[in-house]
Amino acid sequence: MPRLLLTGANGFVGKILTGRLQGAGYEVVALGGNVSPAQSIADEYLTCDIRDASALAQAVADAQPTHVIHLAAISHVPTSFKEPLLTWQTNVIGSMNLLEAIRQHAPDAFTLFPSSSEVYGAAFKSGIAVEEDTLPQPLNPYAASKVAAEYAFREYFRQGLDGVIARPFNHIGAQQSPDFVTASFARQIALIEAGQQTPVLKVGNLEAIRDFLDVQDVCDAYIQLLGLAGKPGHPLCLNIASGQSRKIRDVLELMLKQSQTPIAVEQDPERLRPSDIPIAAGNNTLLKQTTGWQPAIALETTLSQLLDYWREQVKTTP
Structure with a gap:
């Protein structure tokens, strides 16, 4: 072995x-x-x-x-x-x-x-x-x-x-630190749903496009x-790379749609990077040709699992 x-x-x-x-x-x-x-x-x-x-x-x-x-x-x-x-x-x-x-x-x-x-x-x-x-x-x-x-x-x-x-x-996915953008969104949504955070979600640059x-x-x-x-x-x-880049605002919207709780969104200057770039897109052709790899999990599925993970974390963490 x-x-x-x-x-x-x-x-x-x-x-x-x-x-x-x-x-x-x-x-x-x-x-x-x-x-x-x-x-x-x-x-x-x-x-x-x-x-x-x-x-x-x-x-x-x-x-x-x-x-x-x-x-x-x-x-x-x-x-x-x-x-x-x-x-x-x-x-x-x-x-x-x-x-x-x-x-x-x-x-x-x-x-x-x-x-x-x-x-x-x-x-x-x-x-x-x-x-x-x-x-x-x-x-x-x-x-x-x-x-x-x-x-x-x-x-x-x-x-x-x-x-x-x-x-x-x-x-991205369950268990990722809330220092990272989608985990931060998921954790805040879970806290708001549980009544542990005011219904305002703090965000950085939502116009950036990422893969x-x-x-x-x-x-x-x-x-x-x-x-x-x-x-x-x-x-x-x-x-x-997935080969499909998305605006962070659209990713957040997908997550907010999975919550029944009314949530406002507010930009937090502390969450803005000093060198943020507007778009990050990658070509994955070489990896596909070399190994046959293809991404198999839809972003919506990942975000749903991420939200469920943080909902459980909020329930079990004092």
């Missing part, structure tokens, strides 16, 4: 991906921070700060993976503005530490690095769906750190490690990308 080392295993995607990987036949060695292993369903659990090179090297040596997925990152854009040093240390130096550990202790492992569509930044302003050869023009510390990490992975791939870089667009994917579809893409292991000449970088 292939052994897969999953960094960032305690995060939103990591928790979901662990089960999906096990279902696909992988033995999952989860690597997380200072969180109890009891919260993980992984086959094995290792604790390590990826900024600690020696500890990470030992973890990779202990895991002896045939595959690696590197999810661990500071991924919240506002946090990257507030704590740029932590962002760069985690996202760039942490990635370098992992690459060096793989080179030393698991050189035959296939590594998937999920970067981010945020790397395209100002390139989105063309209004054209970006392709993998579109020049990244990051507009925030998170995106810049991901570009730098991508170049580190490309260099190690050039030197002989096998792997691929993915650029997923906005993925939203269900997290399960993203996990499916990751698993299919692992199938490129050992196949010479595979692409080094692929977009994971």
Whole structure:
């Protein structure tokens, strides 16, 4: 059975991906921070700060993976503005530490690095769906750190490690932090329905257009990308996008229609990004051609599940 080392295993995607990987036949060695292993369903659990090179090297040596997925990152854009040093240390130096550990202790492992569509930044302003050869023009510390990490992975791939870089667009679903837009909407709606928040939903920029994917579809893409292991000449970088961008206002309307409670909407200046772009659209042709992947879950279904999740959370949280 292939052994897969999953960094960032305690995060939103990591928790979901662990089960999906096990279902696909992988033995999952989860690597997380200072969180109890009891919260993980992984086959094995290792604790390590990826900024600690020696500890990470030992973890990779202990895991002896045939595959690696590197999810661990500071991924919240506002946090990257507030704590740029932590962002760069985690996202760039942490990635370098992992690459060096793989080179030393698991050189035959296939590594998937999920970067981010945020790397395209100002390139989105063309209004054209970006392709993998579109020049990244990051507009925030998170995106810049991901570009730098991508170049580190490309260099190690050039030197002989096998792997691929993915650029997923906005993925959403139950268990995501309310720091992110659709989860914030869902949580506020649930609180208002329960009478725990005044019937005013605070929002940021509703005119922005984004490509939203269900997290399960993203996990499916990751698993299919692992199938490129050992196949010479595979692409080094692929977009994971639905191919259908939507205005955030329209996404909010879909959610509000699922509530019977009258809710007003009010813009909160604190929720506006200093470098927001009007539209983010991605071309997913290369991923489809390479793996046969297609998004399978309708946005309306994802939003319904997200609302139900937060309704349950509000019921069970004092």
